[in-house]
Amino acid sequence: xxxxxxxxxxxxxxxxxxxxxxxxxxxxxxxxxxxxxxxxxxxxxxxxxxxxxxxxxxxxxxxxxxxxxxxxxxxxxxxxxxxxxxxxxxxxxxxxxxxxxxxxxxxxxxxxxxxxxxxxxxxxxxxxxxxxxxxxxxxxxxxxxxxxxxxxxxxxxxxxxxxxxxxxxxxxxxxxxxxxxxxxxxxxxxxxxxxxxxxxxxxxxxxxxxxxxxxxxxxxxxxxxxxxxxxxxxxxxxxxxxxxxxxxxxxxxxxxxxxxxxxxxxxxxxxxxxxx
Numbered sequence: 673x674x675x676x677x678x679x680x681x682x683x684x685x686x687x688x689x690x691x692x693x694x695x696x697x698x699x700x701x702x703x704x705x706x707x708x709x710x711x712x713x714x715x716x717x718x719x720x721x722x723x724x725x726x727x728x729x730x731x732x733x734x735x736x737x738x739x740x741x742x743x744x745x746x747x748x749x750x751x752x753x754x755x756x757x758x759x760x761x762x763x764x765x766x767x768x769x770x771x772x773x774x775x776x777x778x779x780x781x782x783x784x785x786x787x788x789x790x791x792x793x794x795x796x797x798x799x800x801x802x803x804x805x806x807x808x809x810x811x812x813x814x815x816x817x818x819x820x821x822x823x824x825x826x827x828x829x830x831x832x833x834x835x836x837x838x839x840x841x842x843x844x845x846x847x848x849x850x851x852x853x854x855x856x857x858x859x860x861x862x863x864x865x866x867x868x869x870x871x872x873x874x875x876x877x878x879x880x881x882x883x884x885x886x887x888x889x890x891x892x893x894x895x896x897x898x899x900x901x902x903x904x905x906x907x908x909x910x911x912x913x914x915x916x917x918x919x920x921x922x923x924x925x926x927x928x929x930x931x932x933x934x935x936x937x938x939x940x941x942x943x944x945x946x947x948x
Contacts, residue, residue, distance in 0.1 A: 676702045682715035684910055684939050688917075691931040694722060699731025706736040708743060713773055713837035714848040714910075714939045716750050720775070721852050723756040724833050725934070733759040745769030751776070755835065772798070775837040784817040791838045795947070798840065802947040808901055809838075809847055809942070815894045816849035816938055824853025824935060834935075844907075844941045852935035855914040860885050871916030872927045879911060879918050880925070898940070899925075905946055910939040 676697075677690050682705060694701040703719065723733045733756060738744040749768035752775060753759065774791055778784045792810045796802070813836065820834035834851035853859075857874035860866035863885040869877065877883045882896035895911065899920055902909040909920035915932040918925065 676704050678704050678706070679708050680710075682708050682711035682719070684712060684714045687715050687718050688912075688930055691718075691933060695931065695933070699726045699729035700734060701726070702734045702736070704736045705747070706739050708738050709740065711743075711747060712841070712848075713750070713775065713839040713846050714850075714937070716747070716752050716773070716775060717835050717837050717848050717850045718933075718937065720752060720755040720835050721833070721850055721933075721935070721937075723759055724852060727758055735759055735761050737761055737763060737765075741766060742769065746771040746773075749773060750837070771839075773837065773839040775835065777833075777835045778817050778820070781818070781821045784814060787836070788813045788817065791836075794838070795840075795845070799947040805905075805942070805946045808905065809845070809940075812898045812901065812940060813838075813847060813849065815898065819894060819936070820849070820851045820853065824851040824859075840944070842944075844943050845947060847940045847942075848938060850935065850937040852933075855935055857914060857916075871914045872929060873916075875911060875913055875916045875918045876927050879920075895938075902940055902942065905942055907940060907942040909941075912937045 677693050679686050679690060694703060726732050738747060745766045746769040748765050749771050750773040753765055755777065774794055776787050778787050788810055791813060792806050795806050795809065817834070817836060824834060834849065836849040839846045855871065856878050857869055857871050860869060860874050860877065860883065866883065866885065879895050879899050882893040884893060899909050903920060911918045912930055913936045915929055917928050917930040
């Protein structure tokens with residue numbers, strides 16, 4: 673079996689195919705990006721999480737940079753390598769390109785508002801008449817970042833590393849927020865009535881039914897609200913948690929199984945038409 677899959681893209685779909693190979697190579701997996709022609713913010717952020725996992729196990733990522741120099745420059749412009757300070761790369765990093773991608777980490781809860789404001793200010797500079805659409809994203813981003821601090825580490829025994837990003841592509845705006853915490857099943861399991869759920873069942877309970885580990889009225893339901901907003905605005909919503917995955921496209925949603933990976937990873941794609 674090829675332990676170093678060659679990717680033509682680094683995005684939501686391709687990382688799912690590559691994860692089994694990468695995680696098998698822990699703590700020093702080789703990530704071959706030499707032939708990629710495109711990438712999205714979700715793929716970039718997942719590499720940041722993978723790099724964090726390598727470091728926690730005493731290793732580091734080994735990355736073959738894109739041979740296409742413009743793609744390599746765009747990848748550097750995301751800020752990925754500021755979060756992969758221990759990674760090995762096969763040649764010196766080029767100067768950053770000019771792609772509109774913002775990647776950042778909220779280390780403490782008090783940093784979330786400033787981070788979300790920065791992302792939204794960048795969008796408003798690009799789309800000054802899109803205040804309503806930007807407000808939608810601001811609410812989703814704030815709640816997703818807050819979820820990292822409230823749900824990724826409910827027992828308080830590990831650091832819930834989380835990271836988020838925003839990018840503009842030709843036909844949509846893409847927002848992703850990823851963490852490597854306990855996952856939705858792990859968070860729900862702190863409430864006795866939700867113990868014993870599988871990952872896919874936990875995803876459906878949270879995203880469709882709006883359940884939460886909290887019993888108090890008004891708590892929880894964040895991901896369900898975000899899913900419904902994305903649906904109303906014609907977007908795509910993808911969530912993976914441990915070995916479960918949820919995909920919302922148009923009015924259809926599906927729950928399936930993916931290669932296990934710690935935490936919760938969320939991708940939101942909204943059509944650019946709502947920003948113009």
